[in-house]
Amino acid sequence: MRRESEREARGRRSAWGRNLGAAAVLGAVGLAGACAGDGGPRRFMSIGTGGTGGIYYPLGGALAGRLSVRDSVRQYTAEVTGGSVENVNRVREGQIDLGFSLALTAYEAFTGGEDYEVPVEGLRIVAPLYPNVVHVLVPGGSPATSVADLAGKRVSVGSAGSGTEQTSRQLLAAFGVTYDEIDVQYLSFAESSAALRDGAIDAAIISVGYPAAAVLEATTTGDVRILPVEGGGRDALLRRHPYYSAGQVPPGVYPGVDRQIPTISMLNWIVAMESLDPTVVSGVLNTLRDDRVQLVRVHEMARQIDLSSLEDAPIPLHPATRRWLEGGTAATTGSGP
Template identity: 60%
Template structure:
């Protein structure tokens, strides 16, 4: 090897080592979402991509998960850094419950997302018109232990239906849609923003249809669990839906533990406000992000959120119409 070639090889080796060391210094951050048939995952992916650009010291990735409960548990176990979750999960996790025997007092809210609508689908040809008529049928309630499953159980019980009354199927949104189309399932309860790909799939190609909640039963549920709100799925949201449907909703939240670095919180809040129109092009529900909802949260917010809001009063704006 000539001296010139040796010198060139040495320089290339130094560049390679430098590149490796530079790459090693970039910290990997994980964002827990849910299944691919819902809305968490595409919005989570869009936020992760923008965070990775805004924060040169970290690489963010959106993970497919079983949803809210898994996300919170994996954050506590150090397997995730941020997550999307429903208030029923956050309330039970922070205060302790059967699902979370040990209260997670260091759980914190970072930002609101959009409201999850409770979708109750019945299969093609079904004569079921109300939730109370689901007794004796095969009902998908979401992945086991997920936020959707927590909601499904409460909604069913509010209408006089327990798990003992039905054949419970623990399926993801996409799996439930496929099972409805194959007539391997009679009904599915899905908590998701609209329009949801799994619901579109089942109603477009599988002739599934949506039914609403009973107003008296739903009112009693809201009285017991105030993190529920009245809502409607508008007419025309899905194929064959000619009238608006009365339903229940819950706000989705982006959460972390209280140890999440302040600069990550700052970057996230900047993205969900400044980049909201771009996020809404990924999915229209992202256009409903409204920081005014931080005035009413099921658990405490991260300390940096309060500091950021004080420094950016103009960032609190009305949501973009989807």
């Protein structure tokens, strides 16, 4: 099997995401024949999400729908993208207005760390989302018992241009495994699930909230299990990178998971440039606070959004977010109904 380069994978993903995003925008145009409250046309706002096999896209679609209902002068559209890195890049370039991002990606972009030679100094936190949990999947018959055992294997590290790929690189390094020691495959969540079932790869690293459709599909229709992330490797990762915390996959979330599986986790965030209109920012925060029931109907992970997490943001808050928080607007929020 030919090893796909990151450049090839990134180009394929970005083109695919842009094409689907454009289709989504065109669909929104048809829906938005409605006019703004003053009789003029509504302005279109785009939200960069992720692939269709994860949580970003359905949750982003639900958020876009609620924002469009609440905002009389704007129409919001969720775009399929390669994930966190692509979202931050496109927010920086002004190609999208808002983007979903892992804490890792936002932090590294703002500070000029991994994948960012020049800091994205204007990047700001708009709102918190749910926590991501790292799932390391292997076939049921695999002898692997630790991330360290993935050396020499065919490993999907996530889509190029995604926070999952950044996480995979850091996770493997913490366990002493470099990309040079594995057959790197840049696959989406859905592709990783299918490749595991078909025997095309030996492992997949998926950073996503639970229950995730791709993980559920792999564990339901294939003989796939979840490796623990524990021991010295996990301790090293937590020491090196401030945006990770200890996490777990709880029992009963997926078929065959009858005990708690230790792993790592981090929060997802909505990011934008500091120049984003404050009314858009407050609209996002108010929607997450007031329309939780509607969001949970689309995806259960919306229940885990805790607006008080803004106090622990990995990079500076958008000025409108800071004002919203200081006004005590988040005081009545919790983890949802």
